[in-house]
Amino acid sequence: MTSSSRTPEGGRVDRATTVEFTFDGQTLTGHPGDTLASALLANGRHQVATSIKLGRPRGIAAAWAEDPGGLVQIEEPFPEPMLLATTVELADGLAASGLPGQGRLADVPDSARYDAVHHHVDVLVVGAGPAGLAAALTAARSGARVALVDEQSEAGGSLLGGTDRLDDAPALQWVAAAVAELAAAPEVLHLQRTTAFGSYDDGFVLALERRTDHLGAAAPKHVSRQRVWRLRARSIVVATGAHERPVVFADNDRPGTMLAGAARTFLHRYGVLPGREAVVFTTNDSAYDAALDLSRAGVRVQAVVDARPEGSPRRAECERAGIRVLSGAVVTGTRGVERVTHALVAPFADGEVGASSAIACDLLLVSGGWNPAVHLFSQSRGRLRYDEGLGAFVPGEELDGLAVAGSAAGLFDLAGCLADGQRVARAALAALGVAPAADDRLPTAPEPVVPAAPLVLWRVPDTSGAEGTTSFVDLQRDATVADVARAIGAGLRSIEHVKRYTTIGTAHDQGKTSGVLTSGIVAELLGVPVQDTGTTTFRPPYTPVAFAALAGRDRGRLFDPERVTALHDWHVAAGAVFEDVGQWKRPRHYPRPGEDMEAAVLRECAAVRTGVGILDGSTLGKIDVQGPDAAVLLDRLYTNLMSSLKVGSVRYGVMCGVDGMVIDDGTVLRLAEDRFLVLTTTGGAAKVLDWMEEWVQTEWPDLRVHCTSVTEQWVTFPVVGPRSRDVVGAVFPGVDVSAEAFPFMTWRDTTLEGVPVRLARISFSGELAFEVYVNPWYAVAVWERLLEAGRPYGITPYGTETMHVLRAEKGYPIIGQDTDGTVTPHDLGMAWAVSKKKPDFIGKRSFSRQANQDPLRKQLVGLLPVDRQTVLPEGSQIVEFAADGELPPPPVPMLGHVTSSYRSAELARPFALALVKGGRERIGETVHVPVHGTLVPVEVTGSVLVDPEGARRDG
Amino acid sequence: MQLIACPWCGPREEVEFSYGGQAHVPYPDSPAELSDEQWAHYVFHRDNTRGRFAERWNHSAGCRRWFNAIRDTATYRFERVYRLDDPKSVTP
């Protein structure tokens, strides 16, 4: 089916194939190679949407990403909010609708894949128009590593929308040859449908490749829909072309009003006639091409309205084609509702507008000149300069590693753009020390016709009586000249303020057409040079990028690594419920059928206290500290003395920051005079190693000591409980596990079937306990041997929750749970772990500050709910005992908070640890804890609630 | 995303590095002899220069070595990097 506005031939769409799509529920057809916009125009449809604030009809006004009009919602194949019809490639089954202003998100997750790829090149060329292709060829021919990215579906840039000739043949033949040459070059990456959307430091450019949407239903599911290219280039050539600039006049938003160059693109690239009767309004010569091309294609061009009093040297050409040229005239307004029906044309001289007359048309083409697409240059913090002649901002300085070529640099003739691309690429190669190829020929372009100087005209004075309220500067925001004038009238002078007052430039197109216009109009209203007004900042991304594309593959199970121990599969098979501890997955408890967590934990706790339990403690951080000065380092970093530790022994230690607050704790094994194994908390492992390295490298390089992470080198299985000796003794018969031969806080090496094993008498529960260390290659084997040996004693695997209950019963704090970065060792009741002998250690000096002497510092104490029933929620606040059982009105002074709270199998009651102001002085007092609206009386106790004498640790 | 030139590994993406704040702030010889105010200055106060700034970086995802850099905090541009045992660079 040939649509009504499709030309009989020409264009680059595949006319042999018909694609069906729906728009606003209406089924229409187009061809592969169409955009949604070209297909809509081919079907005679100009209005795409209604505007956000005023509900005015809006249509397609440009042919690519600068279009301020044609916003659509994609419905099928998957809902996607707010895209430009001009950038959506037509595919079978596409369903879209016009957008009144807000897009709609899908209500189901997007199952498409997205990914990112790093790529390094010598030269990155952005834009595959004449300048970009010339630059890419020059770079490629030199043998350099090159990437060429271009946002369109095919290379050619402006050549796709014109009739230019090179080497006496259609220019697109040269484009095809260039593309083929680049494809054959081994070190060239050429990507179409790829928009460079951000330029960052050191040659880093992000580009989004749209990989599958144009394939419609044929899109393979295992290929990413979109890809973010993380391009790192030693040199960047920005050849991004220019955006045509409209002129503002009354009712300039009627569908059928279009940039002149866009109409050429629709004609030549898509074989679409965007109208039957056209008026062309211009301030420069470029629009004459549109008038002549459209005329040749059968459009009745009613008039070229040229604002310049002297018009253009191309006037004669038009008149030969039967096109009337009105020089010194402007379009002052339009008529029509859903589509323009008339252009109002009036004489224009010295800024004064004469009486207007109506010319019938269904297409009004506008050209106010061209704005170089300087976005990437500006994002790279290149300074822009206002060019009075062009009425546009152009690159105003040279940047290291980034050069601008072609129209993006303000050049607008084909030969000049080609030569500029080659020149810039050669300069880039030279800077990299690469010689250009001997044969680096440019095609020959026809001698350009020297254009007449353009007129810089931002807006046509409003003679419609609407006082600028229908003269749209930013169509997407419905912002008008009147709005700009109001902002100035309110006292605003900065372009940034005007932008915020009017919201110009904040919509989907980020001011691609409205930005420079606004600068011009503001300058005009304030009577200052445009250069002084400047522009608002160009910020990434150049065009909108889907969140999911930036998330890439870091979603679902790859969102953040899961770290697991060598026993993870065993835990899963055993039905463990896991807890996230940092990136680690740790078994929290192992419920049996029918058990909830409380039941499971009470069972696990009882098993440990009365029999034997086993824990996978492999996530504990482990650091091998070696060297003659190892003890010196540890003495400086721990609050207590480590140098006095004997080889074969173990000591608990606390580390503080320079501010004196506890940052980590753990045990230290002295393996040799010059070697320690430092255990850290699970969450603190990386932090503590970094901490050691920082001090050793930056402060104490003279210390002869090396620190190496061995966290994954050893699995650690605490075997805990009164029967642990039986279990460990059975599995490791070579070790005398008696209390006398193997005392508390010592370690012994042994072997199991020739495999080295280390045992340590360390207890985090108060019970007799042995920690078993072995290379994780043998983790499963050793674990299972321990289970086997423990079977007669009912050995019970337990998780972190039971571990926490058991340690809390003994008053052992968990750093990060019972502390919060404001707690000193003294606050934890660990003055015994703070050396008084050492002249200094990290944190010591802070202990003597005024706030550290405050008797009302919070101290770690135990709490026992008086009702013996309530498990206080962790985090609960503690207040003074209220005799009437009622909370006073806020603010209620708080004494501290509950840091840990559990039900104790051993005590047969709940208990808690808490940080309480002056807590140790309050032992024996009753205070209140508000819980769900009631005040729960709790008794303050010491923090050690089970076996305070320490009688159990030897079994 | 910047490239930072690790003095050993060469230029790498900034995500491989962690920041260590102002350089050349030595741990006091005798903290016990400092007044609370002097100690507070060591613990909490660091220069916050706009412009050239000598600072510490660690190639945490690479060789894990600390090094110093002169960087402009306004432009983020690295003027140079140097090893810890290099003589102190003169900062503005």
Place this chain on the structure above:
Amino acid sequence: MSPRTPGADLPEHPDSLWRDPEPRRSYDVVIVGGGGHGLATAHYLAKDHGITNVAVLEKGWLAGGNMARNTTIIRSNYLWDESSAIYEHALKLWEGLEEDLDYPILFSQRGVLNLAHTLQDVRDSVRRVEANKLNGVDAEWLEPDEVRKVCPVVNTSTDIRYPVLGATYQPRAGIAKHDYVAWGFARRASDAGIDLVQDCEVTGFTTDGDRVTGVRTSRGDIAAGTVVLCAAGSTSVLTDMLGIRVPIQSHPLQALVSELLEPVHPTVVMSNAVHVYVSQAHKGELVMGAGVDSYNGYGQRGAFHVIERQMAAAVELFPVFARAHLLRTWAGIVDTSPDASPIVGRTPYANVWLNCGWGTGGFKATPGIGSALAHTIASGEPHPLVAPFGLDRFTTGALVDEHGAAAVAH
């Protein structure tokens, strides 16, 4: 609250905003920094204390720094008494600010959810909720099913990497339109006779003993009776001129916005563990903040990997956001302090007041600190609400450590 009809609901700004005066050569009070805090301080000086011989000096355009760049979240559910007191004071002022300023600031009390993803998050959250309640700040702990009721698009499934274990909820929290707030303060201050001087960069100070006698600016020297530093991320540049050492570090903080979308997100959601905070602003755009970039930086830009990580977190927590589009990114300069609390109060100069270190909390504090600072200037004594935030706390060790307490920043 205005209904959220597509795009049409942003109220018009008034026809007159502020004068553009030439600076006079002398003022009773010179406020350095024409952002939210400076303008609010100016307003309350005039309104509460009748002090109007005041200049606000702004090196660029008014409210063009962090005030123009923040994600507009307002809440007072901080952990420590001192913090919740100043922020709650601010929140109460926010609740009457539209009337006070006679400006449609679009303060929308849509609530804030702070998600918890780990057991420690839960403990910290409950701790904060309980503290808030006792301090008279509205706060609730919500289980995952209640989170879903407040914000149905949050992924509360249990099989994600860091499942939502619950959230704190402050119903009175919300958002406002930042430019409107700043301009509201500016207009009232200007109308009261206070000079708002733009493009006026402070280049130095003139001193006499322990007093500052005036400021040197790009628009000439200006004598000052009292000087107030309200320059947020640029504070150190000023204190360096005065030889005052202030323990703050300036970092880039990035934010971003999507296109306009039909309403899907009725509240504000913040997640510390998964590093995302998001609201859907009045016109329908999703506004999000990222984490603070790690290095010191005055460049008002950050690194894109921070944005990418932010997007991964957003899609993880809000799967329906997958095809929302990133429209624009930007960055501010946040001045962070060692304890993540502001630094407000006296300086070694008798007539210079310091107000900085607000990190990511500056916007939400705007009216609160403005009124407290105005009171401080007028009385010559730190207002009780700012007294705990003096510089001396770093010497005594009496910090107000908000990150230690895992209160969510921003």
Place this chain on the structure above:
Amino acid sequence: MAELLRTHPLEAWTAAFERLPDTVRIAAEPYVAMVDVRLGTVGPGASTALGVDLPTAPNTWVPAGAGRAVWLGPDEWLLTSPTEAPEELEGRVRAAVVGLGGSATDVSAQRIGLRLAGARVRDVLARGCSIDLHPRVFGRGSSAQTTLGQAGVVLLALSDAGDDVAVLVRSSFAGYLADWLLDAALEFTTTPDR
């Protein structure tokens, strides 16, 4: 003496690796002994004692007997040995360097090795590795400590064509990295099963 059963963290991934096409072959490398060596100055004495010239050029590795010596830092190397038990290797190396002010730590289980081979290996790695892996700059003998996806890795170039790479990763991240690699390779599988 009966050997204790060894298990490997990537056993569960073996089948998935085997389904990959020839252009991206991934396999877990057998366990080998590895030791982290720290030594301030590398002199002839060290070379003699260790039996290998430790590479002093950053980002390189050299063969060391049947194993490898990998530069990890200006005073740090990873020595691997497929012929010695971990404790033997540590003992031997420690004896060699301790008198020179060095140290040696058994890290045999700290990391596991993966071998990636095939024409698409570079493309797979480029999906999450920011350094330039072009054979011009990352030929045989090159190494890099960097990140792949969100895991810290050591990459070793085993060929000049960029089609044979060893990846060392912390054992606790092995499952994550295996999932990550399989997902990255999905595009190159002709019959994707996921």
